Amino acid sequence: MNRINQRFTDLKHQGRKALIPFITAGDPAPEHTVGFMHALVEAGADIIELGVPFSDPMADGPVIQKACERALKHGTRLSHLFTMVEEFRQSDTTTPVVLMGYLNPVERLGYQAFADQAANAGIDGVLTVDMPPEEADEFGPILKARGLASIFLVAPTTSNERAATICAHGEGYLYYVSLKGVTGSASLNADDVASHLAPLREMTDLPLCVGFGIRDGATAAEVAKVADGVIVGSALVNQIAENADTPEIIPGLLKAVLGEMRHAMDALNRN
Amino acid sequence: MTKFSDLTRMPDARGHFGPYGGRFVSETLSFALDELEKIYLDLRDDPAFQAEFDYDMAYYVGRPSPLYHAERWSRELGGAQIWLKREDLNHTGAHKVNNTIGQALLAKKSGKPRVIAETGAGQHGVATATVAARLGLECEVYMGAADVERQKLNVYRMHLLGAKVIPVESGTRTLKDAMNEALRDWVTNVDDTFYIIGTVAGPHPYPMLVRDFNAVVGREARRQSLEQIGRLPDALIACVGGGSNALGLFYPFVEDDDVAMYGVEAGGDGVETGRHAAPLSSNAPRGVLHGNRTYLMSDEAGQVSDTHSISAGLDYPGVGPEHALWKDVGRVKYVTANDREVLEAFRELTHMEGIMPALESAHALAYAKVLAPTMRPDQHIVVNLSGRGDKDIMTVAKLDGVEF
Numbered sequence: 001m002n003r004i005n006q007r008f009t010d011l012k013h014q015g016r017k018a019l020i021p022f023i024t025a026g027d028p029a030p031e032h033t034v035g036f037m038h039a040l041v042e043a044g045a046d047i048i049e050l051g052v053p054f055s056d057p058m059a060d061g062p063v064i065q066k067a068c069e070r071a072l073k074h075g076t077r078l079s080h081l082f083t084m085v086e087e088f089r090q091s092d093t094t095t096p097v098v099l100m101g102y103l104n105p106v107e108r109l110g111y112q113a114f115a116d117q118a119a120n121a122g123i124d125g126v127l128t129v130d131m132p133p134e135e136a137d138e139f140g141p142i143l144k145a146r147g148l149a150s151i152f153l154v155a156p157t158t159s160n161e162r163a164a165t166i167c168a169h170g171e172g173y174l175y176y177v178s179l180k181g182v183t184g185s186a187s188l189n190a191d192d193v194a195s196h197l198a199p200l201r202e203m204t205d206l207p208l209c210v211g212f213g214i215r216d217g218a219t220a221a222e223v224a225k226v227a228d229g230v231i232v233g234s235a236l237v238n239q240i241a242e243n244a245d246t247p248e249i250i251p252g253l254l255k256a257v258l259g260e261m262r263h264a265m266d267a268l269n270r271n
Numbered sequence: 272m273t274k275f276s277d278l279t280r281m282p283d284a285r286g287h288f289g290p291y292g293g294r295f296v297s298e299t300l301s302f303a304l305d306e307l308e309k310i311y312l313d314l315r316d317d318p319a320f321q322a323e324f325d326y327d328m329a330y331y332v333g334r335p336s337p338l339y340h341a342e343r344w345s346r347e348l349g350g351a352q353i354w355l356k357r358e359d360l361n362h363t364g365a366h367k368v369n370n371t372i373g374q375a376l377l378a379k380k381s382g383k384p385r386v387i388a389e390t391g392a393g394q395h396g397v398a399t400a401t402v403a404a405r406l407g408l409e410c411e412v413y414m415g416a417a418d419v420e421r422q423k424l425n426v427y428r429m430h431l432l433g434a435k436v437i438p439v440e441s442g443t444r445t446l447k448d449a450m451n452e453a454l455r456d457w458v459t460n461v462d463d464t465f466y467i468i469g470t471v472a473g474p475h476p477y478p479m480l481v482r483d484f485n486a487v488v489g490r491e492a493r494r495q496s497l498e499q500i501g502r503l504p505d506a507l508i509a510c511v512g513g514g515s516n517a518l519g520l521f522y523p524f525v526e527d528d529d530v531a532m533y534g535v536e537a538g539g540d541g542v543e544t545g546r547h548a549a550p551l552s553s554n555a556p557r558g559v560l561h562g563n564r565t566y567l568m569s570d571e572a573g574q575v576s577d578t579h580s581i582s583a584g585l586d587y588p589g590v591g592p593e594h595a596l597w598k599d600v601g602r603v604k605y606v607t608a609n610d611r612e613v614l615e616a617f618r619e620l621t622h623m624e625g626i627m628p629a630l631e632s633a634h635a636l637a638y639a640k641v642l643a644p645t646m647r648p649d650q651h652i653v654v655n656l657s658g659r660g661d662k663d664i665m666t667v668a669k670l671d672g673v674e675f
Contacts, residue, residue, distance in 0.1 A: 055574040056447065056560060058454045059297040065441060077572035103295060103559045105573030130295045130559065134285060157302035157461060166298075180299055181459040 003096040003124045004149055004172040007046055008207045008228065017265055018173075018229030019044055019220070020209060021236055021258055022100065024051035024067035025084060026076025028244035034087045036240075039251035041095050044262030049127070049231065052081060052101025059129045061184035063234040066241060078105050078114070082121040089122035098125040098151060098172070111139050115146040125149035125172045133169035140169060153177050156196055160203075167204035173229060174200065178212045184234035188213035190222040197226055216257075217264030224265040232261060278525045278602060281593060286475020286563075289599065291592035294474040296562045300454075303461045308476040310380050315483070320376065327372045328487060331405075332362045336488075338495035338653065344623045351505065351646035353639055355626070355656040356492050356520065365629065365658030366488055366516045367398040371467055373484030375402035378465035385409040385464045389453040391418055391446035391512070392584035392631060393425025394658055395469030400434035402467075410434040413453045415445035418583045425662050443577050446512075446587045450561050470513025471591030474562025478591050485519025492653055493523050500651050506531040506642060509655035510634035511605065512548070512585035514594045516657035521603065531604070533642065534594060535634040537580035538607030548578035550590050551598050551605040560588070565595045581610040581666065582630035584658075608637035616640055617660065617667065629658035630666065 011018055021040045025033050037048055053071035057064060085097050099118065106114045106128065118126065126148055131139065133152055140150050149172030154163055157180065167174065176197060178188035188210075197208050210223045211231030220230045239253040281288045294304060314320040328334040336357045345353045358366040371388075378386055386408050390396030396412040403410035412429055416438040419426055429436050442448035450473075457466045468477045471485075496504050507524060509517035511534040524530045536549035547553065550566040558567030560575060568576040568588040580586040597603040608616070616636035621627045628636060635654050643652060660667075668675065 055442065056451050058451045058561070059299075059458065061455070072574060077574075079572075104567070104569060104575070107559050107564075108556060108569060108571065108573030129297050130562070132294065132296065132298060132301055135293050135295055153298035155297075155299035155302070157299050159302060159305075162301060162305075177297075177299060180461055182455045185459065 002147060002149060002172070003094065004047065007096050008173065011046060015269055017224040017227065018046040018207065018209060019258065019262055019265060020047045020049055020229050020231040021045050022049040022051060022231060022233035023236055023240065024053055024064060024071050025081045026053055026071030026074055027067040027237070027240050028070045028247055029074045030076050030080050030084070032247045032250065033084050035251055036254060037088050038092065039254050040258055041092060043255040043258040045095065045258060047096045047098060049098045049100045050081060050085070052078060052099055052105055054102040054105060057102065059182055061182040061234065063184040063237050063241065067237045070244060078109055082117050085121040085123050096124040097122065098127055099123055100127040101129065103128050103131050111142045115142045115148060119146035119148055123148065125151050127151040127175060129153070133166055136169065151175055154200065156180055160199060163200060164203055167200070167206065170204070170206055173207040173209045174204065175231065176200070176208055176210045176227070178210050181212065183212060185213055187215060187219060188223070190226065193223060194226040217260040220261035221264040221268055224268055230261065230265065232258070278597065278600070281596065282475060282479055286479065288592045288596040290557070291565050291595040292475060292478055292563050294562060295559045295564065296474045297458065299458045299461065300474070303457070304474055304476065306381070307377065310377055311476055311480050314377070314380065323376060324373055328369070332368050332372065333360065334487065335491040335495070336360050338492060338499055341624050344620060345643065347623060348640060348643040350643040350648065351650040351652045352648065353643055354500070354504065354651060354653045356488060356653055358488060358516065358655060358657045359626070359628065359632070359659035363398045363401050364661065365394040365398065366485060366519060367395045367469060368401065369487055369519065370469065370481050370484040370515060371395070371398040371402045373480070374467045375406055378408065378467070379406060381465055383463050383465040385460065386467050387411050387413065387453050387456050387464055388467045388469060389413045389446065389449040390469060391449070391586060392582065392629070393418070393422040393429065393662060394584060396434070396436065397425050397428050397432070399467050400429040400432035403434060404432045411456070412436050413439055413449040413456070415443070415449045416440050417444040418446065421666055422583055422662055423665065445578070446583065447560070447575065454561070470515045471518050471593060472513045472561060472563055472565070472589060478563065478593055481515050482518045482522055482593065485515050486522045488516065488519035488655065489521060489523035492520060496653065503527055503530055504651040504653045505646065506533060506652045508533045508535060508635045508638050508642065508652060510535045510585060510631050510657060511551070511590060511594060512537065512587050512631065514591035516655050518591060518593060520653070520655045525602065532602065533638055534603050534605045535638045536605060536607045537582060537585035537634060538609035539579040541609045542607055546579040547607065548580045548586050548588065549607045550588060551594060552607045563592045565589050565592045581613060582634070584629070584631040585634065606638055608634045612637040614667070614670065626656070627660035628656055629660050630663045632657045
């Protein structure tokens with residue numbers, strides 16, 4: 001079984017919700033990324049989304065744009081991400097890793113080469129922000145053949161008809177974008193999220209994970225009440241940005257931010 | 272193999288021009304693009320909409336624009352007769368207004384009170400600010416900070432028209448970064464905002480509808496050629512950045528197999544130097560940016576390359592997907608003119624015909640200088656003079672060492 005499905009099955013048994021941190025690979029420099037990944041797992045990450053830096057991150061706000069710039073300044077590229085995940089897998093064989101990024105670096109490498117190298121590195125899923133299912137006719141089957149989950153976005157503006165198409169193509173989990181905007185935007189509205197998740201539940205058995213606008217333990221817990229997973233990116237990347245000159249203290253800071261969320265989400269079970 | 276006669280039936284239902292085009296956007300925008308496509312397809316063949324567009328073209332833009340025989344310059348070059356399609360005489364001074372008038376009508380239909388645009392040289396920004404002023408729409412224009420510097424005149428024009436110009440400091444601070452930022456704005460304000468894209472790129476349906484609105488250029492040029500020359504021209508030349516003025520001129524001629532077509536990309540310092548903006552002529556790899564698949568200048572890792580051109584309007588690493596297809600099937604030949612040749616053509620037309628072209632359009636003129644002498648005096652070339660050069664006076668003056 002794919003590590004992502006295994007993880008959600010386990011979480012369901014435990015009655016817990018998934019906590020999914022996002023960091024941009026190579027930020028602030030490539031040699032730190034694997035250490036950060038392990039720190040995130042120690043703080044309670046269930047799945048890690050690893051951002052592929054891109055020169056033109058159109059769906060991202062300033063925080064992740066700058067993370068891409070820092071990573072690219074050090075020449076971070078897809079081949080480095082594969083090496084990072086390989087290294088991560090030497091001591092962590094269970095935490096699923098999802099690559100999240102834009103299509104062009106993948107397109108340049110070639111779909112088949114990408115899928116082969118990603119699978120060999122121990123990557124479990126791929127979320128290509130600018131590739132909706134309608135454009136994934138060729139890429140989707142290639143990923144599937146290598147056991148890689150195609151993860152798609154659903155937005156507040158997605159019609160029920162489109163949502164049904166996305167659910168039919170999606171694997172691993174659905175990434176519900178909580179608000180109209182770029183990453184790192186204002187806080188989400190939990191009631192609004194709940195009302196959008198309800199029809200999706202009718203359409204699919206895929207776990208529903210929510211990202212965009214989750215900044216602290218309180219919002220994470222709010223979302224965890226209605227979703228199967230909570231995705232947090234900019235709040236973590238901010239920590240990396242603010243301490244880019246002293247990377248040795250970043251793992252501790254990431255653990256503090258994520259740990260607070262983990263604690264708040266798990267407290268739901270005890271109440 | 273795509274037949275030339277198939278080229279008039281592009282794109283397909285999902286916005287693909289062969290392997291190019293498409294709709295590569297984050298999910299939040301899919302809804303808005305579906306909505307735009309529906310509005311456009313409903314209106315496209317509606318006689319009332321056509322009449323409204325035609326009325327604005329005639330009485331607001333001042334169409335038809337003349338087809339002018341540049342007799343003195345043709346004699347000087349000693350070959351084919353050169354005819355200039357005078358888009359520079361349009362209201363706001365470039366072909367860009369054909370598209371913004373059309374999209375403004377769509378914006379009005381959509382009921383959205385706010386429009387946004389990206390701009391390079393500022394011509395599309397001015398054309399958008401103009402239609403926004405006329406319709407009472409709020410207007411914000413994203414412009415690379417480097418372009419704000421080199422196109423101050425147009426920045427002030429937009430300001431006077433009531434638009435807010437937002438300098439974009441990210442990335443290379445040029446057109447591609449302006450487009451990134453406009454897309455970020457749109458994804459945030461999609462409920463009340465209509466995005467007026469200025470070229471035949473972007474996600475479907477933009478490449479199709481921007482082409483259709485600009486095709487008025489080619490329809491007129493075709494009719495005028497028959498009237499004034501007595502037959503179709505032997506060749507068409509237009510500059511290509513995103514490629515909207517070129518598609519506008521070329522599209523109505525696409526089935527006229529005897530009409531050769533040349534798209535002139537920005538050669539910058541020369542394609543061989545790597546400092547250029549010529550994805551087609553340099554055989555850039557296939558890539559995806561700003562919602563469509565096309566020829567895209569990027570490095571081996573898929574990061575989009577920095578581009579260079581003297582003209583802000585052509586300083587873009589991609590190109591409209593329909594041009595990518597037309598290159599592959601061989602319908603259009605794509606060539607380059609470098610900055611030096613462009614300035615020479617700019618000066619030559621100004622001196623010999625009293626017409627000051629935009630530096631973008633001067634790329635097309637530079638290639639006319641190459642092509643015309645290889646042809647006979649009884650042959651005819653139509654060059655799209657897509658915009659006027661007033662906005663570039665500062666750039667040229669600076670090169671001449673003149674301070675104001």
